[in-house]
Amino acid sequence: MELTPTQFAEVRESLTTLASEGRSAEKRRFSRMKVQARIVLANQTTGQTYTAMTRDLSQSGMGIVQSVDAHKGHKLLATLPRSETSAVDVVCQVVDARPLADGLTSVHLEFQSVPEPRLIPRPDEES
DSSP: OOOOHHHHHHHHHHHHHHHHHHHHTOOOSSOOEEOOOEEEEEETTTOOEEEEEEEEEOSSEEEEEESSOOOTTOEEEEEEESSSSOEEEEEEEEEEEEEEETTEEEEEEEEEEOOOOOSSOOGGGOO
16 A cells, blocks of 8 residues: 555655754754764663663754653763773753654753763773
């Protein structure tokens, strides 16, 4: 079964309009680059660690998709790759979170600070 050309055009127009409505309210200071990568996050309140997929990245924050609930104001620690052998931890704050589909949430994070490097190696860094 295929949509008729008219049905497809109407659906595409509707989805494009919905997507652009969410972007029109944004006031960005830095341009965003589309980046798709798997990152590790830790909830600063609960300590829960999980993975998410990045959507975009700028100097001031990033957009991600995750399967964990998030709410405005939550603090997360994101481990971002810096090279193949090193990473940087960044404290982020949730500035927006919206459901995308069953079990998936679009989250916009603002970078807050870079904590002091860890003195104890992560388990995956031990030889």
